Amino acid sequence: MKKHSRFQxxxxxxxxxxxxxxxxxxxxxxxxAFMILPLIYIFNHAFKPLEELFYYPPKFIVEKxxxxxxxxxxxxxxxxxxxxxxxxxNSIIVTILVLVFSxxxxxxxxxxxxxxxxxxxxxxxxxxxxxxxxxxIAVTIPRYLVxxxxxLIDNFFVHVLPYLAIPVxxxxxxxxxxxxxxxxxxxxxxxxxxxxxxxxxxxxxxxxPAIATIVILSFQTVWNSSDTSTTxxxxxxxxxxxxxxxxxxxxxxxxxxxxxxxxxxxxxxxPNLIIFVIMQSKVMxxxxxxxxx
Amino acid sequence: xTSLAAVIKKPKSKAVKERQKIxxxxxxxxxLMFTIFIVIPVIAAILLSFTYFDAVRFxxxxxxxxxxxxxxxxxxxMQYVIPNTMKYAIIVGPGGYILSFLLAWMLAQMAxxxxxxxxxxxxxxxxxxxxxxAVLWRVIFAGDNTGYLNSVLLTLGVIVEPxxxxxxxxxxxxxxxVVTLWSSMGVGFLAxxxxxxxxxxxxxxxxxxxxxxxxxxxxxxxxxxxxxPQMLFxxxxxxxxxxxxxxxxxxxxxxxxxxxxxxxxxxxxxxYYGFYKYEMGYAAALSVILLIVVYLFSRxxxxxxxxxxx
Numbered sequence: 001m002k003k004h005s006r007f008q009x010x011x012x013x014x015x016x017x018x019x020x021x022x023x024x025x026x027x028x029x030x031x032x033a034f035m036i037l038p039l040i041y042i043f044n045h046a047f048k049p050l051e052e053l054f055y056y057p058p059k060f061i062v063e064k065x066x067x068x069x070x071x072x073x074x075x076x077x078x079x080x081x082x083x084x085x086x087x088x089x090n091s092i093i094v095t096i097l098v099l100v101f102s103x104x105x106x107x108x109x110x111x112x113x114x115x116x117x118x119x120x121x122x123x124x125x126x127x128x129x130x131x132x133x134x135x136x137i138a139v140t141i142p143r144y145l146v147x148x149x150x151x152l153i154d155n156f157f158v159h160v161l162p163y164l165a166i167p168v169x170x171x172x173x174x175x176x177x178x179x180x181x182x183x184x185x186x187x188x189x190x191x192x193x194x195x196x197x198x199x200x201x202x203x204x205x206x207x208x209p210a211i212a213t214i215v216i217l218s219f220q221t222v223w224n225s226s227d228t229s230t231t232x233x234x235x236x237x238x239x240x241x242x243x244x245x246x247x248x249x250x251x252x253x254x255x256x257x258x259x260x261x262x263x264x265x266x267x268x269x270x271p272n273l274i275i276f277v278i279m280q281s282k283v284m285x286x287x288x289x290x291x292x293x
Numbered sequence: 294x295t296s297l298a299a300v301i302k303k304p305k306s307k308a309v310k311e312r313q314k315i316x317x318x319x320x321x322x323x324x325l326m327f328t329i330f331i332v333i334p335v336i337a338a339i340l341l342s343f344t345y346f347d348a349v350r351f352x353x354x355x356x357x358x359x360x361x362x363x364x365x366x367x368x369x370x371m372q373y374v375i376p377n378t379m380k381y382a383i384i385v386g387p388g389g390y391i392l393s394f395l396l397a398w399m400l401a402q403m404a405x406x407x408x409x410x411x412x413x414x415x416x417x418x419x420x421x422x423x424x425x426x427a428v429l430w431r432v433i434f435a436g437d438n439t440g441y442l443n444s445v446l447l448t449l450g451v452i453v454e455p456x457x458x459x460x461x462x463x464x465x466x467x468x469x470x471v472v473t474l475w476s477s478m479g480v481g482f483l484a485x486x487x488x489x490x491x492x493x494x495x496x497x498x499x500x501x502x503x504x505x506x507x508x509x510x511x512x513x514x515x516x517x518x519x520x521x522p523q524m525l526f527x528x529x530x531x532x533x534x535x536x537x538x539x540x541x542x543x544x545x546x547x548x549x550x551x552x553x554x555x556x557x558x559x560x561x562x563x564x565y566y567g568f569y570k571y572e573m574g575y576a577a578a579l580s581v582i583l584l585i586v587v588y589l590f591s592r593x594x595x596x597x598x599x600x601x602x603x
Contacts, residue, residue, distance in 0.1 A: 012497065012516070013490045017404040024399040028411060031396065035475065036414045041441075042429055057444045109323035116316035117309075124320060131331055132529050133591040135536045137560055138580040141567040142337035143330060150329075165326035168480070168530070195315040217480070224422030242422070255439075261428040265421070272420035280413065287480070287487035291522020292529065293600050 042269065045262035046070070053255045069263035076248065076260070082236055084244065091223065091241035094159040098222045102164050103214055110173035111203050115185055116195070125174070129292065131167035140231065147232050158232045159240060163222050169214045175289045176210035177203060209282035210289075216279055220272055242268065335584065341577035348571050359578035370579075373554035374562045377466055381558055382535055384470050386590070389477045390531040394524070396478065397486035398512060412486060419479035427544035430472055434458040434545075459546050465555040469545060473538050481527035481534070488523030489516060521598045528594035536560065536587055559583050 014021065040060075045053075047065035074084055112118070113125055136143075143162070152158040180203065188198050204211075229243035245264040276283070342359055344352035363370055396415060400408050433441045436457035443455040458464045492515070500515045517524065542556025543549045549565050551557050559579060567576035 012401050012492060013494070014402065014404055017407070021403050021407075024402045025407065025411075028396060028399050028415075031392075032411055032414050035418055035478070038426075038429070038433070038475065039417060041433070045429070045432070056439060057448060058439060058441055060441075105322045105326065108319040112316040112319035116312055116319070118313045118316040118320075121316075124324065128327075131327070133533060133587055134331055134335075135533055135583065135587050136331075137537050137540065138563065138583045138587075139331075139334040139338050140564065141573055141576055141580070142334040142341060145337060146329060146333050161326065162330045165323055165330060167327075167331070170323060195312060195319075199319070220420060258428075258432050261432075265426060265429055269421050273417055276416070276420060277413065280409070283483060284487045284490075287484040287523075288491045290480075290484040290526045291488065291520070292525040292595075292598075293522050 039269075042262050042265050045259065046266045048259055048262075050256060050259065053259050069259040070267075072256070073248075073260045073263045073267075084241075086237065087239060087241045087244040090156075090159075090238065094156075094240060095219060095222050097157075097160045098163045099215055099218055101160065102166060102169060102218045103211055105164055106166065106170045106173050106214060107204065107207065107211065108199065109170055110177050110207075111199050113170075114174050114177035115180075115182065115203075128167050128170055128174075132171060132292075134167060140227075144231055153232055154235050154238065156238050159222075159228045159238075162228065163218065163225075166214070166218065166221075169217060171292075172213055172286055172290055173207065173210050175291070176207050176286055179289060180206055209285040212279040212282035213286040216272075216276055216283060219275055223271060224268060338577045338580045338584070341574050342581045344574040344577075346573040346577075348573050352574065355574065359575050360582075362575070363578060363582070369550075369554055369557065370562060373557050374559055377554075377556065378539070378558045381466060381470055381473075381539060385473045385477060385538075386531055386535040389474050389535070390481070390528060392474070393478050393482040393527065393531070394485055397482055397489055398516065400486060401489040412483075415478045416483060418476045419482075421476060426472075426476070427541065430468075430545060431459065431547075434468060436460065460552045462553045462555040465542060465546060465551060469539075469542050469556050472545070473535070473541060476538070477531070477534055479530070479534065481530035484523045484530070485520065485527045488520035492516060492519045521600065525594055525598035528598060529591050532587060532590045532594065536583065540564070559586075 044060060044062040046069055047067070048062045049064055049066045049068055052059065052063060076084070113121060113128075147153060147158055147162075152161070184202060185198055188202055193201070224242055226240065226243035226246045229239040233239050245268060248260070248264065341352060343354060343356060345355050345358075346352035400412055400415075403411070435441075435443065436455060436459065438444060438447055438455045440455065440458070442458065443452070446452045447455065456464065458468060496515050496519060497511065500511060505511050505514060536559075539558040539560045542551045542558060543561050543564075546552055546556060549561055549569065551561065560583070563576050563579045563583065566572045566579065
């Protein structure tokens, strides 16, 4: 016990603060500052009134915060005359559909690939691990051709479908299910539960941390993505919020545009941050099982 | 006896068969989506890479011509794209990866509260999308004296005239590297952090009894070997993330090709040929090369951290 408390200061994962930790805090602080400065800058820029945006030399911190940038952002309707609320609505629907279906699809597949025996299981697992190395941006063009062949151009669901199979997501879910003891599943089979019931009543509740992680990863990808709107959608009414934000901020140069751009970035960024803060302990729990063996 | 065995055996094999069927039902939706949006596009890219295809007429088989042209006839590729991509990939990939390990390692030595806050700060830039942020980076790196960086440097007297950062042959690539590194401490960083936090404490105590003398030896002989699987996951995520984020140069400078090809990476080169010049076969060959490069880097990571090669 005595030895243990002597060890406390330098050991990994200490339970409380000790002055020997200060050197680590000092070492990481410049990097932490570098990481957080752009974020502080967006926050401040987004709430600056017009005259502060014109300040020279530019001031980092906002003096008289105002919502004017947000108001202007919401009043501007694109050149096509479609109100911003429409894009916002599209994005929310797309995000919800992707979250629900990607969680459903990857947890079902994860359960089968981890706990059920069937032909081709090993091959699917191996191909999925291989697909962790897949860079989607490399196949933008063939993907476009596939989507075109399927007749999905200008179809609303083209925002959803490409994001349903996420190799990293399935991988994390499967690793997490691997930790669940087989006895638990065998016992419920003896009790007469069928596979669907086992999946719903045993697996799903036990893998909530992994599900939280998939939700965050999917949300981040879908909410921030303007690729599907750019590549597959010509009809303006069907485009998403991220796309609208991009074109709006890219086309509005000048100082007033910068204020709106900051407001737009903040709207894009905040939901990601909030969801992550709420779920961060679950994410860390999942990440502990993330290793590739 | 035999009939009894048959009675017992029969329902069991039936249950197993039933379970197989259900297993297929469970994996089918994923496999279907995976096939449509990942497998088929990759195969299509490979097939198209051997054709001339202008997106209008039917692809015409040309054998290895595209690959030969890439390697012998594409001056932009050889002079700018390859050196740029290598410089970018080496600094952002292994550099960012080592940085994320060191950060995670140092955070793991801190008390839980301060660790959580700092981890959140380090992770949160990865929640922004590069493209959305590009507009704001453009303000920070604006080419006149209203740009934040120019303003600071002018005030400090480091420079006399504002620098047009994002159109500059000397700075664009560096800025891309900085911006990507800023947003690269994502899932891989969290995985490594979680891995380090979950290393069995007794290993450290045993290690010190066995003659480990300092923190560096501790990191090398206990921490890293214990978290090899997470290190491998982090490495694969870092490699993929590096290449996926590499469209940033076009977003920052606002044009493809980037000014004097200063920030032209292989991903931009693919899009330039595919969407601007409509040489789909050529673009596909470039895509295949990119996928092979990513695959080779990942194999290297498997060599370093995989448990199979031990």
